[in-house]
Amino acid sequence: MASVANRPNMASAANSASDEELVARFPGHPVDHDSAAHYRGRLTRQLLVHRCAACGIWHHPPKPVCPACWSNAVEAREVSGNGTVHLVVFLHQGPPAAGVDYSTPYPVVTVELDEQPGLRFTSTVVGSANDTIVIGCRVVLDWIERDSTPLPVFRLVDPESQEAAFGSDTGVKP
């Protein structure tokens, strides 16, 4: 039986931040034994998601056991970050965050990752006008820095959307 000690934190991302440093880098985030590997991955710009080594099912956010087969052998594995926009919101107001100006409504998307149907990750879209960000868009992973800490974000792959992004900056949704 796997012990807590050899559970998920042995993930591929070899970031050496101590637990203390990790919590300090992600103030307010739910950093704990089960999610630490995910957050360590962010520091080296790797998007790590829990996958069960026993049955192969992915899940997110990180849980201590595999919800599908109850194995303890869950491990944080890198995902491609390729996916499809499943949910979209444009925030006209929201929590203060460095580099976020709600005068242009701020997109928040839930992306269904290609690794598994129903496996989703939520972040923002960069580099595209708001009126090009719609449910069904294909996206790829990208990274930005906020408060000197990497933040996983998405970028639209549709070339027309890319063009629109460089054309107009007034993509205000109705």
Place this chain on the structure above:
Amino acid sequence: MISGRNPMKDMVAIAAAATTGFVPHNSGRSQASFVAEASIRVLRDCGLTVSDVDGICGSSPSAATVQKMLGIPDVTWFANPSIPFVNHLAAAVSAVHSGLCDTVLVYHGAYRLPWNTASSLRDPFRRGSSMGLGVGGPGPETIAGAVGYTAWASRYMHEHRVPKEHFGYVAINDRTNAAANPASAMREPITMNDYLAARMIRWPLCLLDMDVPVDGADAFVVTTAERARDLPHPPVLVHAAALGMIDLNEEDQAPGLDRNGQHVTVEALKAKSDFWIDDIDVYFPYDGFTIITLNWFENAGFCGPGEAGAFIEQHWDTASNRILINGRIPVNPHGGSLSEGATQASGHVREAVHQLQGLAGPRQVPDARRALVTAGGFFFNAQGVMLRRE
């Protein structure tokens, strides 16, 4: 697995309900002061004293705080469930039915909290107040909490190709109803033009799609049906209750609008009860966000997926400018969370009790005998309770 077993059916009653009324601004009072006022009112209304109470149930302040605040000498059971309010009611009913206690003071303090109003954040006495629900990370890149309803509203519009007006009907119905409820925070009628012009908060939902943060409280006395018959008001029997939830209950991992806690709640209530929507006299679908109400109509079986807006159009009473299902059944006659105020469903249950007791004043549904309350949203908080007059 959904069980039809329901030994507590009609065995426990709500003997009385009371409210302080609700205000849409920082009242200058503590949450505890509202809970005290509502609790004292409901106990006096029943002719009960603190010695008659042996159970306490509510979220905030804690049961221990309420006990010492009101000087309730002894209790043998208490609980501090999380919202919405069917949770509190179901806990109290099962405690009474099982014999953990006989008479429970059940309360809910609605309070303007720092996470949902900027003016509350500026009030130093409110900064530490919480509903006890976790939220996502500190940045905007999450749909945990309130944003989740907006995200699924956009998905609803995408899947069913319906216009924003369908959401607007819910807001207009509530505001029309609130005009007849002196406890309501917002009583000025609104038009569809008002709705469509309202300030966008999180596209696609605007200010009038979101419930009104308020200060105020409701309180209830829950006891055995037998005991309730000796109290001043007609007993309202708790016929069935359910707290439905599925495994994928995070906002961004939920499978979809076609499978979530609402479906489990409805299946459980139908399995446990002797009546359903054809037999009710008043309906209380939750309306913390307009999208929730549309989905409750569909999932309760009034219409199919994506059809709630069309259903409301068919059942709109133009004379009174509100929903009357089959010309008869009003929906959230107290004004709901969008107009009476964000009570997390205590207001819905309180109004259901008053309707079934014949105490709803100008809002009274003639000879109301059965009510359905479907509280909460999609994720970890879909709940329902069925009430009937003896």
